[in-house]
Amino acid sequence: MDEIRLIEVKQDIHADNEAVANELRKQLAEEQTFLLNLMSSPGAGKTTTILSTVAALQDDLRVAVIEADIDSIVDAEKVAAEGISAIQLRTGGFCHLDASMVKRGLDGLDLGSLDFVIIENVGNLVCPAEFDTGAIKNAMILSVPEGDDKPLKYPLMFSVCDVLLVNKIDYLELSDFNLEVMRERVLRLNPKLQIFEISAKTGAGVQEWADWIRREAGAFISS
Amino acid sequence: MDEIRLIEVKQDIHADNEAVANELRKQLAEEQTFLLNLMSSPGAGKTTTILSTVAALQDDLRVAVIEADIDSIVDAEKVAAEGISAIQLRTGGFCHLDASMVKRGLDGLDLGSLDFVIIENVGNLVCPAEFDTGAIKNAMILSVPEGDDKPLKYPLMFSVCDVLLVNKIDYLELSDFNLEVMRERVLRLNPKLQIFEISAKTGAGVQEWADWIRREAGAFISS
Secondary structure, eight states: OOOEEEEEOOOOOOOOOHHHHHHHHHHHHHHTOEEEEEEEOTTSOHHHHHHHHHHHHTTTSOEEEEEEESSOOHHHHHHHHTTOEEEEEEOTTOOSOOHHHHHHHHHTSOGGGOSEEEEEOOSOSSGGGGSOOSOSEEEEEEEGGGOTTHHHHOHHHHHHOSEEEEEOGGGGGGSOOOHHHHHHHHHHHOTTOEEEEOOTTTOTTHHHHHHHHHHHHHHHHTO | OOOOEEEEOOOOOOOOOHHHHHHHHHHHHHHTOEEEEEEEOTTSOHHHHHHHHHHHHTTTSOEEEEEEESSOOHHHHHHHHTTOEEEEEEOTTOOSOOHHHHHHHHHTSOGGGOSEEEEEOOSOSSGGGGSOOSOSEEEEEEEGGGOTTHHHHOHHHHHHOSEEEEEOGGGGGGSOOOHHHHHHHHHHHOTTOEEEEOOTTTOTTHHHHHHHHHHHHHHHHTO
């Protein structure tokens, strides 16, 4: 095995949008609206997961979706086509959402008439993990085809989330993804992480995840 | 279908590392070393693709790999375990490589004894597309499980690349990925894009892609 030379190229990323995020959480508490921030790689299944999650919840909760995209509005179109209220934030090249952008999205919604808003963040496992959006809870998707080594490579993302959705479990048979190894890796980073195994496409596991939202939103609204 | 409200949150990203990148290309021409920058989402298969590509080339070209990772050195370990020269750039949270970082990696190699250096950029379809690394050619991987809509959502990445590797074609049977639709979408963005369909895992298509590198590296070295 060749020797590996290691060069540090760390740079500071200024992320002081904490004040805006805290202000946003105060407003959400007053309005009794539970805000969830959903993050993942491109193609891990955020939009499909949102559609199946909202379908499981919409008899109980009044829901809207904030979609972030760099350039297109395809995801918001898919969401709106299902009759769900959608706001599109177009970031114009920006690789994540911050609290000010989310505030602009929320300002476009009538929060008083909503119990639950879900943000689809930009598809990226790096930058979104560094910026507090003002959400009450953070969730991420890791899809099976991405591999079980992702917690080693993107530790911050796995550390800042309350929930991990392991999506595309219908691909497990074709993959060498090891659920047990992945579970050990993520729980070492974040022992409190809630893990749900789902297939947003087939609907497997979606009810358990929707139940978690129902409980958390209920606790937040009645607090 | 609900109406979609669209909010622009564009921000400028200052990317004037062009001078360093041009300087780097001049140096590479003098040293006769072909530098390729490989980009993709997390989990699209960059490291596996690099391993199978180097295996196909190493009888003809003297090769080294520059690995970028936010925090871990797992990819460089995999590469070095195959007896390939590897340099690890740890970005410490930074979401892409720029030309100065790549320069530090190249400074750690003996370019005079190398024909071909491949950079594994940070797994991210957004930020790496915006920063010229100084590479002679840019390639990206889109893996089948990510979906055929990625050119709509990350158009810049598809526009700046010379080559698109469609990886994990062994997943096609399980997926609704439409190769024809994807091809139309990417060629609309970038009519000159070279497309190779591969499975880095099974080796399918890797020879054709390695042949392309052999041709391009040969043309660059003899120019």
